[in-house]
Each structure stands twice: as structure tokens, then as C-alpha cells.
Amino acid sequence: MAASRSPIGVFDSGVGGLTVLGALRRRLPDEELVYLGDTARVPYGTRSAEVVSRYAERAARFLARFDPKLVVVACNTVSAVALPAVERSVAAPVLGVVEPGATAAAGRAGGHVGVIGTPGTIRSGAYQAALARRRPGLRVTARACPLFVPLAEEGWTDGELPLLVARRYLAELSGIDTLVLGCTHYPLLAGVIAEAVGPSVALVDSAEATAEAAAALLLRQGIAAPAGGAGTERLYVTDLAESFEPLAARFLGRRVGAAELVDL
Amino acid sequence: MAASRSPIGVFDSGVGGLTVLGALRRRLPDEELVYLGDTARVPYGTRSAEVVSRYAERAARFLARFDPKLVVVACNTVSAVALPAVERSVAAPVLGVVEPGATAAAGRAGGHVGVIGTPGTIRSGAYQAALARRRPGLRVTARACPLFVPLAEEGWTDGELPLLVARRYLAELSGIDTLVLGCTHYPLLAGVIAEAVGPSVALVDSAEATAEAAAALLLRQGIAAPAGGAGTERLYVTDLAESFEPLAARFLGRRVGAAELVDL
Numbered sequence: 160m161a162a163s164r165s166p167i168g169v170f171d172s173g174v175g176g177l178t179v180l181g182a183l184r185r186r187l188p189d190e191e192l193v194y195l196g197d198t199a200r201v202p203y204g205t206r207s208a209e210v211v212s213r214y215a216e217r218a219a220r221f222l223a224r225f226d227p228k229l230v231v232v233a234c235n236t237v238s239a240v241a242l243p244a245v246e247r248s249v250a251a252p253v254l255g256v257v258e259p260g261a262t263a264a265a266g267r268a269g270g271h272v273g274v275i276g277t278p279g280t281i282r283s284g285a286y287q288a289a290l291a292r293r294r295p296g297l298r299v300t301a302r303a304c305p306l307f308v309p310l311a312e313e314g315w316t317d318g319e320l321p322l323l324v325a326r327r328y329l330a331e332l333s334g335i336d337t338l339v340l341g342c343t344h345y346p347l348l349a350g351v352i353a354e355a356v357g358p359s360v361a362l363v364d365s366a367e368a369t370a371e372a373a374a375a376l377l378l379r380q381g382i383a384a385p386a387g388g389a390g391t392e393r394l395y396v397t398d399l400a401e402s403f404e405p406l407a408a409r410f411l412g413r414r415v416g417a418a419e420l421v422d423l
Numbered sequence: 424m425a426a427s428r429s430p431i432g433v434f435d436s437g438v439g440g441l442t443v444l445g446a447l448r449r450r451l452p453d454e455e456l457v458y459l460g461d462t463a464r465v466p467y468g469t470r471s472a473e474v475v476s477r478y479a480e481r482a483a484r485f486l487a488r489f490d491p492k493l494v495v496v497a498c499n500t501v502s503a504v505a506l507p508a509v510e511r512s513v514a515a516p517v518l519g520v521v522e523p524g525a526t527a528a529a530g531r532a533g534g535h536v537g538v539i540g541t542p543g544t545i546r547s548g549a550y551q552a553a554l555a556r557r558r559p560g561l562r563v564t565a566r567a568c569p570l571f572v573p574l575a576e577e578g579w580t581d582g583e584l585p586l587l588v589a590r591r592y593l594a595e596l597s598g599i600d601t602l603v604l605g606c607t608h609y610p611l612l613a614g615v616i617a618e619a620v621g622p623s624v625a626l627v628d629s630a631e632a633t634a635e636a637a638a639a640l641l642l643r644q645g646i647a648a649p650a651g652g653a654g655t656e657r658l659y660v661t662d663l664a665e666s667f668e669p670l671a672a673r674f675l676g677r678r679v680g681a682a683e684l685v686d687l
Contacts, residue, residue, distance in 0.1 A: 199474050200464070207662050210463050305573045313569060320591060323584050398471050 162382040166191040166393075167373070168222035168230040168251070172214075173201035174312070174403065175343035176233030177410035179256065180392070182370035183231065187377070189388030193225050197423070199398035202308065203236040204277025204342070211236055211279065212244040217423040219248035221395070227251045228382050231373055235276050235341050235365065239285030252376065259372040260339050260365030261289035267361055269336035271298040275328065275352075276341030278303040286341050300335060304328040304342075311344040314409060321348060325355035332356070339363045347410065394418040426646040430455040430657075431637070432486035432494040432515070436478075437465035438576070438667065439607035440497030441674035443520065444656070446634035447495065451641070453652030457489050461687070463662035466572065467500040468541025468606070475500055475543065476508040481687040483512035485659070491515045492646050495637055499540050499605050499629065503549030516640065523636040524603050524629030525553035531625055533600035535562040539592065539616075540605030542567040550605050564599060568592045568606075575608040578673055585612060589619035596620070603627045611674065658682040 167187075169180050173196050180194050197203075197218050203211050215237045222230055230253045232238045232245055238255030246253045257280075264272050274286040281303040290299050306324050315321055325348065332338065338360050340346060346364050353362060377383040392415065396403050400420040407415045431451075433444050437460050444458050461467075461482050467475050479501045486494055494517045496502045496509055502519030510517045521544075528536050538550040545567040554563050570588050579585055589612065596602070602624050604610060610628050617626060641647040656679065660667050664684040671679045 199470060201469070205465070205663070206463060210662050305577060306570065306579075309569045309573055315570075315591075320584075320587050323587065327579075327584065398474050399469070 162228045163384055164388070165228035165382075166193045166225050168225060168227035168249070169194045169233050170218050170222055170230065170237070171196050171234040171343060172203040172236065173198050174406045174410055175308070177407055178343045178346045179231060179233035179366040179369055181411045182366040183373060184392070186370040186374050187384070189384040189386055189390050191384070191389045192392045193222065193227065194392065194394045195221055196394070196396045196403065196418070198396045198403065202277065203234060204279040204308070206279060208240040208283070212241040215241040216244045216248050219245040221421065221423055223249045229254065229373060229376065231369060232256065233343060233366075233369070235343060236279040236283075239280045239283040252380075254369065254373055254376060256343070256365040256369045257285045257289055257341070259368035260341060260363060261286055261293060262372075263368040264337050264339045264363045265290055265293035265297065267337055267363065268294070268297060271300070271335045273329075273332040273335035273338040273360075274299060274301040274341050275304050275307075275338065275345065276301075277308070278305060280341050286339060300332050302328055302331055307342065307348055308344045311347040312406065316347050317350060321351045322354060325351045329355045335360055337361045337363060339365065341365060392416070395421045397421060397423055426492045427648055428652070429492035429646075430457045430489050432489060432491035432513070433458045433497050434482050434486055434494065434501070435460055435498040435607060436467040436500065437462050438670045438674055439572070441671055442607045442610045443495060443497030443630045443633055445675045446630040447637060448656070450634040450638050451648070453648040453650055453654050455648070455653045456656045457486065457491065458656065458658045459485055459685075460658070460660045460667065460682070462660045462667065466541065467498060468543040468572075470543060472504040472547070476505040479505040480508045480512050483509040485685065485687055487513045493518065493637060493640065495633060496520065497607060497630070497633070499607060500543040500547075503544045503547040516644075518633065518637055518640060520607070520629040520633045521549045521553055521605075523632035524605065524627060525550055525557060526636075527632040528601050528603045528627045529554055529557035529561065531601055531627065532558065532561060535564070535599045537593075537596040537599035537602040537624075538563060538565040538605050539568050539571075539602065539609065540565075541572070542569060544605050550603060564596050566592055566595055571606065571612055572608045575611040576670060580611050581614060585615045586618060589615045593619045599624055601625045601627060603629065605629060656680070659685045661685060661687055
């Protein structure tokens with residue numbers, strides 16, 4: 160099979176990576192996408208780098224069975240602390256969400272960038288380091304926001320309650336001009352996050368930046384799917400396939416097919 | 424070693440079970456307690472019964488090494504869906520938190536009981552079934568409250584924000600006279616929960632009810648520690664031992680020793 164016709168593997172700890180799948184679909188309508196959500200071990204964001212690496216390796220080995228031309232790590236925690244484990248486990252190039260997000264933020268920022276994400280992503284310092292490599296001297300303030308994930312999963316994304324949560328977390332980031340949404344769940348809360356930080360702060364969505372980077376990589380390597388390609392999606396989860404579908408619809412903003420249950 | 428001098432094993436998916444450890448300590452000051460928090464796999468509350476049973480079995484086998492005289496499953500999800508897996512894995516009697524909580528609520532209730540817990544506990548129907556066995560015809564309304572756990576872990580347990588969350592969840596439980604706190608994290612939010620439901624609703628804390636049941640079981644079997652017993656605690660976790668200590672202090676309301684990292 161020519162590499163151009165191989166699928167893109169997409170992997171997340173759960174349902175959040177579907178915002179990346181959605182961005183990939185919009186940017187690359189002809190590509191075949193295989194998504195794995197490791198719902199039996201979600202969330203990764205509160206775990207150590209060692210444990211996350213072990214889980215990521217197993218997930219990558221599962222995706223390797225599909226002979227993917229590219230693996231997108233649609234999980235900020237894995238991108239931050241366990242990309243080497245993924246790279247060891249697949250032959251394809253591997254793209255995380257941190258580097259594209261940091262590139263977009265560094266290109267747009269004035270002098271002070273905020274980064275929000277899970278405790279694991281923030282503790283890793285990955286965004287902070289990636290921003291410093293691109294713009295030494297750029298001021299970066301980071302904050303973990305653990306309530307944002309359950310808010311997004313409850314669908315409580317508008318109104319007083321999520322706004323109150325956003326204000327509480329983001330009060331510590333005063334003075335920033337750019338804010339990186341360093342967790343795949345956060346685009347669902349972009350409205351209240353924007354309201355909490357005010358109109359002078361630009362939001363950078365790592366999902367969109369990663370889809371751009373994926374498109375550029377396929378083009379550069381001459382392995383993009385031909386126009387009129389399959390454009391199909393296959394979804395796999397490691398637990399609770401039945402409750403995945405309604406959540407997936409919320410994250411993608413459209414209905415999806417049934418997810419298949421797999422044991423890594 | 425005489426059984427009376429054996430430790431009590433206590434097991435939870437993470438840090439929440441420490442409210443049960445605290446209740447056991449207050450009720451049974453002479454007992455030696457061994458606590459295991461499976462922080463590498465927390466939370467259990469969003470997982471399927473099959474996956475929870477697999478995790479619970481491994482945890483129980485770890486506690487079995489201490490030759491416990493009693494194993495307390497200080498996790499509502501495991502108590503609801505996986506007690507048989509624990510009973511298969513240890514020789515000691517096993518006590519979950521659901522049955523003692525349901526007994527206390529059924530004894531106190533007027534005609535309508537509310538139950539709140541994680542999605543896994545509520546979906547299991549374990550409290551609903553345990554209440555129906557004790558008081559057929561009792562009306563029971565149950566509601567999952569997934570934001571309560573991160574609120575408790577952030578320490579955001581007072582003020583407008585947790586009260587708003589509590590009001591949003593508990594609005595659906597109007598008309599209840601008794602409310603079971605069916606998750607070990609929830610005692611930390613008892614203040615705002617009480618405010619949201621009003622003074623006419625009695626709160627039942629499963630942790631306190633379980634400590635009572637444990638004391639009764641030890642007495643009945645003649646294996647309580649003699650007065651002046653060790654009264655010590657050993658804490659084990661499967662991930663992030665260093666961040667466990669400050670959280671543990673919040674849950675226990677006092678300082679604790681360092682937790683030891685173990686791989687199940």
C-alpha cells in the first residue's frame with residue numbers, strides 16, 4: 160500500500176483528543192483517520208511521567224497495527240512527557256500537540272504568554288520549555304485548571320458556573336497577551352475562557368495548530384491522500400464504548416459511528 | 424500473630440478513602456491501619472465494572488501480604504461493583520462502604536432518600552438496591568456529581584463556586600429528607616451540600632457508618648486490638664507519592680507520614 164493511502168493514527172487518553180480529530184478532519188478531509196481513546200486509563204494528566212510513558216507505549220503499539228503514515232499524539236500530557244515512548248513504538252513520524260501549539264503562540268505573542276492545562280502537562284514544563292526555545296526571554300505564566308475537564312464533559316460550558324471557575328483560575332494570569340489552551344478539552348470552554356481573560360488576549364488552540372502541522376508534514380513528505388480519498392474514521396476505546404458516543408458527539412459537534420472496544 | 428494484633432487493610436482508588444481511614448482512626452484508636460491508594464489508576468468512578476474488578480483484585484492481593492484481619496474497601500465504586508473480586512483475593516472478611524451507608528440511611532430516612540456519588544457508583548445502582556432491600560417502597564433519587572471530586576481536591580470547598588455546583592446538582596433531588604454522601608470525597612463538601620439541600624435534609628456520611636460497622640465486626644469476632652495498641656498507619660500509593668502527602672493532610676485534617684510507592 161502506498162504511504163499516501165495509509166491512515167493517520169490519532170491517540171488520546173480519552174475523549175478530549177477528538178477536538179484534534181475534528182481539526183484534522185476539517186483540515187484534511189480526504190485522509191483516513193484511526194482514533195484510539197485509552198478510556199480505561201483516563202485521565203493521564205494526574206499521573207507520573209513513568210506511568211504515562213508505559214500507557215502511551217501500549218497505545219502506540221496498537222496503532223502500529225494499522226501501518227499508519229503518521230501518528231498524531233492528541234494528548235497534551237503524552238506530548239509533554241512521553242513522545243519518546245511513542246516514537247520507540249511506531250515506525251511512522253510522530254507529531255504531538257505541544258510543539259505546534261508553542262510555535263503558534265510564540266509567533267503571535269507580544270511579551271507574556273499564559274499556558275493552561277492539566278496538572279501533568281503544567282508540571283512537566285513542556286510548553287514553558289518549547290516557548291523558551293522559540294523566543295528566549297518571553298515571559299510565560301502557567302496554571303493547571305483541573306476543573307475544566309469535568310466541566311467540558313458535563314457540557315457545562317456556558318453561563319455563570321464555568322465563568323466563575325475560569326475567572327478563579329485565570330486571575331493569576333493577569334498581564335498576558337496570549338493564552339495557550341494546553342488541553343484538548345479546553346476548546347469547548349473557549350467562550351468562557353475568552354470572557355474571563357478579556358478581548359485583549361489571543362487564544363491559541365493547540366488542536367488547530369497541530370492539524371496545520373500535520374498537513375504541512377504530509378505535503379512535505381509527499382504522502383497526503385489524493386483528493387477524493389476515503390475520508391473515513393475508525394474509533395477505538397479501551398473501556399465504556401457505549402458512553403463514548405454521546406460524549407464524542409459533543410466534542411466533535413457532530414454524530415460519529417460506534418466506537419469499538421479493544422484491550423491493549 | 425494473634426488476629427487481634429493484625430492490621431486492618433484499607434483500600435481506595437486514590438486519596439478519597441482517607442476520609443474512611445480518618446473515621447476508622449477516630450473510632451478505633453488502637454488499631455494498626457495499612458492504607459493503599461491506587462493513584463496510578465484513579466479515578467475508578469468513570470470505569471466499567473470489569474475494569475474496576477481487575478484493578479480491585481490487584482489491590483486486594485497487595486493488602487493480603489500484610490495478613491490483615493479485616494479489609495475495608497474505602498471506595499464507593501469498588502464497594503458498588505467489585506466486592507466479590509476483593510473477597511476472592513483475601514482471606515479476611517471484607518467490608519465495603521455501601522452497605523453501612525445504606526443501613527444508616529434506611530434507619531434514618533422518612534420516605535425519600537437522595538444518593539449522590541461518582542458516575543460509576545450511581546450507574547451501578549448499588550445504593551438504590553441496598554436501600555430497597557432494607558426498606559422496600561422507600562423512594563430513592565440518585566444523581567452523579569462528577570465535579571465534586573476535583574473541587575475537593577483543589578480545596579475549593581467553601582464559598583460561592585462550590586455552592587453553585589452543589590445547587591446545580593442537587594436541584595434535581597428536591598423533596599428528599601435524607602441524603603447519602605456516596606463518595607469518599609464528599610464529606611469535604613458537606614458544608615455547601617448541607618446549605619444547598621437545606622436544614623430539613625439529614626446527611627449520611629458513609630465513612631462514619633463504615634467505621635461503626637468495622638468496630639462492630641471486630642467486637643463480634645473478638646479480634647479488636649487491645650487498648651493501648653499500636654494505633655499506627657502505613658500508607659502506600661501506586662503513583663505520585665510526593666503529591667499525596669499534602670492532599671492526604673487536607674483529607675485527614677492532620678499531617679501524615681510519607682507514603683511509600685509500590686507497583687501492583
